[in-house]
Amino acid sequence: MKTKKTQTAQEQSKHKTSQVHIIGESPMVEEYAELCASKGYRVTVAWNEPPATGQKTNSIRKSNVIPADTAVGIELTNIDLSQKRKNLEKLDKALPATAAILTSSVNVSATEQNSWVIMKHRLVGIAALPTFIEKQRVEVAPTVFSPAETLEVVRRFYSSLGKEIELVQDRVGMVLPRILCQIINESIFAVSDDIAIPKDIDTAMKLGANYPYGPVEWAERIGVNQVCAVLLALQKDLNEDRYRVAPLLKQMSIAGEWWKSQ
């Protein structure tokens, strides 16, 4: 009988030669790629748009051709959903039937994404937003087509990255993105209402409610455009006014970084 230690060693040596192809938006592509590379995977990436210069991409090989022996394909697009569809169709055509496709399902459900591909058994949703992969756990949303075998591949893949998975129902916003983006939205409504300045709102939430980051600071970490996209997706999916984006948040997203110096 194999010991647990032997199994782990075997898993490690196995995935050291495994190929992962990551496609989507910066900085999530880099975050996933660097983590996978650090755990011994062969990694190729393709960006929807090239990342800003000066970012660390040393350990990442750019490749618009998806390697035929790819074991795990990861699609990380939250904003441009028509590009996301193209990326998934490409992965679906190129990957072997045994490969798993992990796709960010924060702004469009994994079930809807499954309607874009032919081999539906291998696609599983994940909660991917910038910085989320730094944490020890990942929200995973299986679809009605996901067999236990695919989930086991996903569990083992994240386990090899040192992460646990939490299976949640396949719904837009999943759990943390929905809660967090609404907190950020509320904080920006509070700024618009002139309740306090952004710095004080951050201080108040950290010292008064023990939040790890202030909401404005958090928006900056995740990306204001990502937060807006989650809220717009929730508003569209649930058709509820409670998810309307604070007008100032929209402006922050459109106007880039001007607000950071305010």
Added chain:
Amino acid sequence: MFKHVGIIGAGTMGSGIAQAVALSRIDVSLYDVNDTLLRQGVERIRGDMRRGIQKGKLTQEQMTEAVERIRLRSSLSDFGTCDLIIEAVIEDLRVKKDLFRHLEQSCKPTTILASNTSSLSISAIATGSSKRDRVIGLHFFNPANIMKLVEVVRGQQTSDVVLNSALDFVKHLGKTPVVVKDIPGFIVNRVARPFYGEALRILGENIATVEQIDSICKSIGGFPLGPFELMDLVGVDVNLMVTQSMYEQYGGEPRYRPHPIQKRMVDSGLLGKKTQHGFYAYEDKI
């Protein structure tokens, strides 16, 4: 800096504030309409300080000095020498207005009247006073002797002098003040609403369980407690009351709409830790 601060109300918040003030070497007069609550408040302060000594955060000398600084008062007319009076009584506008009207008769003309309210308008409370420019909000967080934040709420007529004195006082306590406009929920109670509201909706839509949502918020979000753990700690009824109050004060804003789960829990007596049962079951100590 203030030499003498009065605290009205010796419940959890009042006694916590009294402790913080006494430890910053300012004399405190503490009053409660109920003698038993006043005695319990002092015992709570002593107990907290003893635990502080055990943890090495406080010396015996500091405790002795702080306890000596706290004088128990039996009448509101004993607050004549206070530079600042902070009320931490029941969240009832009429009670707070009456209290300020009463205090004004015996205190110095320069005394600042502060309210620790978390849900009422400071400008509305100020209408109980004839010197509305001297009324301000000092919203401490529980436990007040530990939490570093104080929301300093500027009412419509609060003067710059009073605001600056209040800011200096909060800094003297070793705490961080943030200036807030007099708007329902101020910063923390308002910005934290979606933490509970969205968690309840996610639960109601069967996307994840109570345990999963708490676990995801802590392990991925880095929050110290999950939304359901926090609702159980604060009281499901208290959380519903705050949500309901915000919903009404903001004219039915859908972001603050309470969730049916909250009302169902309250109607069922599942109020959280205080009833041994809320979103979680707690050990029965009876």
